[in-house]
Amino acid sequence: MKRSSVSSRLMLGAVIYLVILGAAAIAAPVISPYSPTDQHLENRFAPPGHKYILGTDNFGRDNFSRMIYGSRSALLVGIVSVSIAVTIGITVGIIAALSTGIIDNILMLLMDSVLSFPTILLAITVVSFLGYGLLQVMTAIGVIFSPVFARLVRAEALSIKTEEYVEASRAMGSPAVKIVFLHIMPNLMGKVVVQASITFALSIVIEASLSYLGLGTQPPTPSWGLMLKDARNYLVQAPWMSIYPGLALAMTVLSFNIIGDTLSEKINPRIVKK
Amino acid sequence: MPLIIFIIKRFFRLILTVLLVSTIIFFVIRVIPGDPAAVIAGIDATQADVAAIRAQLGTDKPISVQYIHWLRSVALFDFGNSMITGEPVTKQILKRFPITLTLATLGILMGMLIAIPLGVISAVKRWSPVDYFGMLLSQIGMAVPSFWLGIILLLLFAVKIHIFPLFGSGGIKYYILPSLSLGLARAAVILRLTRASMVEELSKEYIITARAKGLTERLVKYKHALKNALIPVITVSGIQFGYMLGGAIIIEQVFSLPGLGRLFLTGIYQRDFTLIQGGVVFIAFVFSLINFLVDILYSVLNPKIRVG
Numbered sequence: 001m002k003r004s005s006v007s008s009r010l011m012l013g014a015v016i017y018l019v020i021l022g023a024a025a026i027a028a029p030v031i032s033p034y035s036p037t038d039q040h041l042e043n044r045f046a047p048p049g050h051k052y053i054l055g056t057d058n059f060g061r062d063n064f065s066r067m068i069y070g071s072r073s074a075l076l077v078g079i080v081s082v083s084i085a086v087t088i089g090i091t092v093g094i095i096a097a098l099s100t101g102i103i104d105n106i107l108m109l110l111m112d113s114v115l116s117f118p119t120i121l122l123a124i125t126v127v128s129f130l131g132y133g134l135l136q137v138m139t140a141i142g143v144i145f146s147p148v149f150a151r152l153v154r155a156e157a158l159s160i161k162t163e164e165y166v167e168a169s170r171a172m173g174s175p176a177v178k179i180v181f182l183h184i185m186p187n188l189m190g191k192v193v194v195q196a197s198i199t200f201a202l203s204i205v206i207e208a209s210l211s212y213l214g215l216g217t218q219p220p221t222p223s224w225g226l227m228l229k230d231a232r233n234y235l236v237q238a239p240w241m242s243i244y245p246g247l248a249l250a251m252t253v254l255s256f257n258i259i260g261d262t263l264s265e266k267i268n269p270r271i272v273k274k
Numbered sequence: 275m276p277l278i279i280f281i282i283k284r285f286f287r288l289i290l291t292v293l294l295v296s297t298i299i300f301f302v303i304r305v306i307p308g309d310p311a312a313v314i315a316g317i318d319a320t321q322a323d324v325a326a327i328r329a330q331l332g333t334d335k336p337i338s339v340q341y342i343h344w345l346r347s348v349a350l351f352d353f354g355n356s357m358i359t360g361e362p363v364t365k366q367i368l369k370r371f372p373i374t375l376t377l378a379t380l381g382i383l384m385g386m387l388i389a390i391p392l393g394v395i396s397a398v399k400r401w402s403p404v405d406y407f408g409m410l411l412s413q414i415g416m417a418v419p420s421f422w423l424g425i426i427l428l429l430l431f432a433v434k435i436h437i438f439p440l441f442g443s444g445g446i447k448y449y450i451l452p453s454l455s456l457g458l459a460r461a462a463v464i465l466r467l468t469r470a471s472m473v474e475e476l477s478k479e480y481i482i483t484a485r486a487k488g489l490t491e492r493l494v495k496y497k498h499a500l501k502n503a504l505i506p507v508i509t510v511s512g513i514q515f516g517y518m519l520g521g522a523i524i525i526e527q528v529f530s531l532p533g534l535g536r537l538f539l540t541g542i543y544q545r546d547f548t549l550i551q552g553g554v555v556f557i558a559f560v561f562s563l564i565n566f567l568v569d570i571l572y573s574v575l576n577p578k579i580r581v582g
Contacts, residue, residue: 113294117561118520125554128542129302205419209524212421213539232425232528235433235440242429246422254417 011262014255021252025071034062036069036222045238055240057230063241067248069222073211074204074252077138081203082196084142089149090192094180096150097157108154111147119144123206127215134207134223137216141203152195156188190267197260201253208249224249280573288566295558296348299551300341314357331357331548353552358544363552366537371556373443373533377456377525378518380449384457385464386511390504393468397476397503398495408465415462420521424455424528441530452529456521460514468507475499505575512568516561 024031033053034040040060048055054063096107114122122144123137130136160166166183174182210216211225219226224245231242311328312319328334332343347353353363388411396405431451432440438451475481476499484494523535530536534557541549 113291116291116565117558118517120523121520121557124523124539124542125299125550128550201417208419209421213524213527215542228422228425235425235429239429239433242422242425246419246425249422250414250418253419254413257413257417 007262007265010258014258014262017251017255018259021071021248022075024068025075028068028072032062032065032068034065036066037061037220045234047238048240054244055238057227057238057241058234063227063244066222066227067224067245070224070227070245071248071252073134073217073221073223074207074249077134077141077207078200078203078256080138081141081145081207082200084139085145085149085199086192086196088143088146090153090185092146092150093153094157094184096154097161097184098176098180104154107150111150114144114147115151119202120206120209123210124213124215127210132215132218134217134221137207137210141206145199145203148199149192149195152191153188156191157184160184160187190263194260194264194267197256197263201256201260204249204252204256277570277573281570284566284569288562291562292348292555292559293345296345296555297341299554300344303547303551304337304340348555353555354548356541356546356549358546358549363549366549367534367552367556370532370534370537373531374519374522374526374535377449377453377522377531377533378515380453381456381518381521382460382511382515384453385460385514388457389461389464390468390507393465393507394472394496394500394503396465396469397472400473405469408469412462412465415458415465418458420455420459421524421528423458424452424525427451427455428529443531448529448531452525452531455528456518456525459521460511460518463514464507464511467510468503471506472499472503475503505572508575509568509572512564512571516564516568519557519561 038061040056040062043052043056043060044058046052046056046060052062052064054067056062057066092107092111096104123140126140126144127136130140160183163183166179169179169183207216208223208225208228211223212229214229217223217226227245228242228249231238231245234241311324311331311333314327314331315324325334332340335343351364353367355362356366359366392404392408392411396402396408399405428438428440428451431437438447476495478499481494481499484498485491489498519534522533523538525531526533526535527539534553537549538553538557540546541553
């Protein structure tokens, strides 16, 4: 099988998985067999079967329903965090690229100092100050990932700025705002989309990690990370509790990574040859 | 630029980073709502009790005095006493740090041990089954969150077959699964880089020259190319080692290892501000120190970098 056909099949699989996940998140109240928070104490630790397809947890809550509702938290975090990161990143990146000297230097020094620390450590520290919860986590992740976009946008904008058509437009007297929105922005969107896809995946992992540590989504709101936190205590009694939420998490991350990789090959075909 | 000047310049950046982190954490802790003294005193405390604790913590003094005092304590590596247990923070950190260091060291070793051989073979035999296996492994390694991998490894090797303990600390057997969980994600990154770096070296002109001289393929690939291809791999592995300190926080929680990460989390759960600020500065210091050493190593291996 040719490489290109392997990668387009992977891409198709990733898109299908994400469409199903998105649909499940939207239609959660309709398709969930049970309420995600209702406790059926008489059915604690029920293994996967006819009544509960993915089993129940330590409170007798239906795992499948909790996973469907958990996809809402995961996708919400991805969407909100990436939007924050992209907005801050593009703004800072463009400002840095258009201003030279001291402002550019200060902005980039600031961005680099954020970039140089382990993301999860930063996220934990920021959340411990902002307080626990989904909103705080989304804000923290968005801010922490914004330097990635700022760096990318600045580098792209700097190279686009020297292109002949931009020079020509400037020579004709176009105002800076017009140049930014007409010439620079459209040309760097491709790389921003690739990075956004990868960042989406990372945001979901960080939300899950923080929820696992008890600093993210708070119970009883379902979240994959929170489900895994409960699961850790019942590895012997209920292994299914830890398998399925993690699988959903990993598949989601994998899908976004595949989409990011495929898009970046399409935008920059040179990489494929290597 | 001579090496010594490069080291001195780079050392100043290390100091600057630690200073910057110390300053940020100091002000962040002071702008968040809530008086630490009131937290310690509890809800039944009188005004006088709170004032006494405030005096003891030094939070009754002007902020500039507190800041100078804080910078002095960072310089002396003395982060004060825990607000909850009263134990010196530095002592607690140093007691827990060896566990985290062991975990991260074993993790990076496992990552490199998996990634480098596989990456080299993938590059030499491109688009072979080994290469596809490597790509699959690196995709999985990047997609599977390390804490879930840890849980699955526990399920397989502690619950199904009782090879490793379910939690706790002690001998080396308590470290195998945690460091494997940490190492696999890092292996994915190192593998991709090893492959790319080796592919690039193999396409360079000196390789053609070496082949033209009539050297054996083995010598050309595994001596000439590999030696140069490993330079970026080693430095990136060093940086990955630093990132493991972050990953260790959550892995220690999964495996109940009493390392620095768990200490830091305890500080966060109990809102122990002295422990949090000491922990952040210490981790930032260790992380910057690792990056500093990696930069020096890289400049020794590849002198071109010093020009920049």
